[in-house]
Amino acid sequence: MTQEDEAGLGLRERKKRETRVALSRATIALCVRRGWDDVTVEDIAAAANVSVRTFRNYFSGKAEAIADGHLERMTRIADSLRAREADEPLWDSIVHAVLARFVPRDESGAEAPPDQRWADGLRLMLAEPALQGEVAKANAAAQEALTLAIAERTGTDPARDVYPRLVAAVVGAGSAVAVEYCLRADPPASLEPVLREVFDRLAAGLPTP
Amino acid sequence: MTQEDEAGLGLRERKKRETRVALSRATIALCVRRGWDDVTVEDIAAAANVSVRTFRNYFSGKAEAIADGHLERMTRIADSLRAREADEPLWDSIVHAVLARFVPRDESGAEAPPDQRWADGLRLMLAEPALQGEVAKANAAAQEALTLAIAERTGTDPARDVYPRLVAAVVGAGSAVAVEYCLRADPPASLEPVLREVFDRLAAGLPTP
DNA sequence: GGAAATCTTGCCTGATCGGCAATATTTGCC
DNA sequence: GGCAAATATTGCCGATCAGGCAAGATTTCC
Numbered sequence: 001m002t003q004e005d006e007a008g009l010g011l012r013e014r015k016k017r018e019t020r021v022a023l024s025r026a027t028i029a030l031c032v033r034r035g036w037d038d039v040t041v042e043d044i045a046a047a048a049n050v051s052v053r054t055f056r057n058y059f060s061g062k063a064e065a066i067a068d069g070h071l072e073r074m075t076r077i078a079d080s081l082r083a084r085e086a087d088e089p090l091w092d093s094i095v096h097a098v099l100a101r102f103v104p105r106d107e108s109g110a111e112a113p114p115d116q117r118w119a120d121g122l123r124l125m126l127a128e129p130a131l132q133g134e135v136a137k138a139n140a141a142a143q144e145a146l147t148l149a150i151a152e153r154t155g156t157d158p159a160r161d162v163y164p165r166l167v168a169a170v171v172g173a174g175s176a177v178a179v180e181y182c183l184r185a186d187p188p189a190s191l192e193p194v195l196r197e198v199f200d201r202l203a204a205g206l207p208t209p
Numbered sequence: 210m211t212q213e214d215e216a217g218l219g220l221r222e223r224k225k226r227e228t229r230v231a232l233s234r235a236t237i238a239l240c241v242r243r244g245w246d247d248v249t250v251e252d253i254a255a256a257a258n259v260s261v262r263t264f265r266n267y268f269s270g271k272a273e274a275i276a277d278g279h280l281e282r283m284t285r286i287a288d289s290l291r292a293r294e295a296d297e298p299l300w301d302s303i304v305h306a307v308l309a310r311f312v313p314r315d316e317s318g319a320e321a322p323p324d325q326r327w328a329d330g331l332r333l334m335l336a337e338p339a340l341q342g343e344v345a346k347a348n349a350a351a352q353e354a355l356t357l358a359i360a361e362r363t364g365t366d367p368a369r370d371v372y373p374r375l376v377a378a379v380v381g382a383g384s385a386v387a388v389e390y391c392l393r394a395d396p397p398a399s400l401e402p403v404l405r406e407v408f409d410r411l412a413a414g415l416p417t418p
Numbered sequence: 419g420g421a422a423a424t425c426t427t428g429c430c431t432g433a434t435c436g437g438c439a440a441t442a443t444t445t446g447c448c
Numbered sequence: 449g450g451c452a453a454a455t456a457t458t459g460c461c462g463a464t465c466a467g468g469c470a471a472g473a474t475t476t477c478c
Contacts, residue, residue: 133349140344154417162386162387163418169383169386173381177374208363209370
């Protein structure tokens, strides 16, 4: 297991996290209902019972609030990677780590309920051009954490070697392609096989099919 | 050769391109000199001899103006790829296409003068967090064009196959890693060997070193 | 229990954003 | 050359965003 969402954190941290998620949720919900440009920060703050000023203490704008869930998910791939056995082949670990975050399972078997905030947020971000930069930004930010985890795992130096950065970037790019592909597919495709195909191709050096 | 920057375009198109580049240049120059948040759109417009409103007809904000050079360079990789012989192995074509854009050479041999706007702009974007999203956005946008070129080349379908999107994303990610690595390196490293290393590793399936 | 740290909030000023209509420039056709 | 259509530039304006500052409320730590 990785860690409960709210473990032994102080009251303060818990409340902060609560309002953060509430704001993100409210932003997504309002934008889904009324469309991107018909939602003001004021509406969002009202829906989450905080002041406008507080919203802006958490997020720099609507876009960041929407991308927050995605950012967190991407960032935690690094945690999942660290949790794998160190002697497992690197790419096996990576596939498991990514799947653990994107298709989470409880101990029994089938996957946990899909995260509505994440899916709605992503759909918004893919549809609205003003938001596409924000997905990319979240991916880039998460890459940093992943780079460190990979460097640690492979005994490379994130400051001097290209390898860990390259792998992190490729994993991020591959995951993004898989997720977007499934989200855009007309009969929504399931994520796991697509992710596996992507990583198989990557490990094979992307030969022309 | 690929194409002159200003070929048989009408006067109108040439002027538009001129002001566009002038605005981008002015933005970068001012931001290098005075720092990101001490530059207003008004300053930029004044420096380029246009009205503020005109600036905003070209770019949605300072960030986009700075990223413009990078976006164009990335987008044209697709053009370079189309210009290669169709029977060359795909990855050879890709390496050549990327190098053609990043380390351009005239017919004689050694490379053309480095593009100052591009380098300065990238340095700004890597330094300023508010701009990192913009690089990522430009990369993502260029990816679309590259996807089409790769699909065409490999006879795959960009709408149904994951392959062309995946290759485009990986090429973009790899190039970004190489460029950032060289730009951050303390004694500035030269781009070509790093790019070759990156693509060698990619074609080999990124084995742990 | 009380001091220190920090989160929330309102207020305020300057900058950004984008629609609209008037004006100026280019283009294409005669 | 001249005219009409298409398109670019510009100023104006209201709405929104952006972020510094200080007062008040809440949590933490001793």
